[in-house]
Amino acid sequence: MSTTEQTYIMIKPDGVQRGLVGEIIARFEKRGFKLVALKLATPSKEHLEEHYKDLSSKPFFPRLIEYMMSGPVVCMVWEGLDAVKTGRAMLGATNPLASNPGTIRGDYALQVGMNVCHGSDAVETAKAEIELWFGKEGINQYKLASSSWVYEA
Numbered sequence: 001m002s003t004t005e006q007t008y009i010m011i012k013p014d015g016v017q018r019g020l021v022g023e024i025i026a027r028f029e030k031r032g033f034k035l036v037a038l039k040l041a042t043p044s045k046e047h048l049e050e051h052y053k054d055l056s057s058k059p060f061f062p063r064l065i066e067y068m069m070s071g072p073v074v075c076m077v078w079e080g081l082d083a084v085k086t087g088r089a090m091l092g093a094t095n096p097l098a099s100n101p102g103t104i105r106g107d108y109a110l111q112v113g114m115n116v117c118h119g120s121d122a123v124e125t126a127k128a129e130i131e132l133w134f135g136k137e138g139i140n141q142y143k144l145a146s147s148s149w150v151y152e153a
């Protein structure tokens, strides 16, 4: 059963530095998703360690945190039908060499440690990530003008 969900999508420092911000936002807009939160941020080490806490025992964890601290990131929440699973599909596989062409990682990346964009992996994870990144500011609520041309009545 497909449901309306929110997912946390984050353009990583390499995506920002390579000028892919507009491109990545455009893909989510054109797919029909609704942008409900957006900011450019330079998160602290602690904040990133919290975001990636499930990976803290991995050997690549220190490099992952260093990578994520190498420049600002773009933090977004996108809302719509099956947004979490569809967002992951739009991102492609974690390792860009295994990502299909047509996906963000499959079109713009080659290595797992420079894979351009993050997306929540489950609805529960998305809720926690949205709280971590936008808990203070909150999420916007509005009706998207195009929604009646994206969703059946």
Ligand code: IDP
Binding pocket: 055, 060, 064, 093, 094, 112, 113, 114, 115, 118, 119, 121
């Ligand atoms: P995901 O981003 O596709 O959800 P995760 O397994 O949650 O993948 O890993 C989080 C991030 O950690 C990846 O996007 C990637 O940047 C980095 N990462 C994952 N596995 C490796 C690895 O084997 N070497 C280096 N970095 C990795």
Ligand code: MG
Binding pocket: 121
């Ligand atoms: Mg993950």
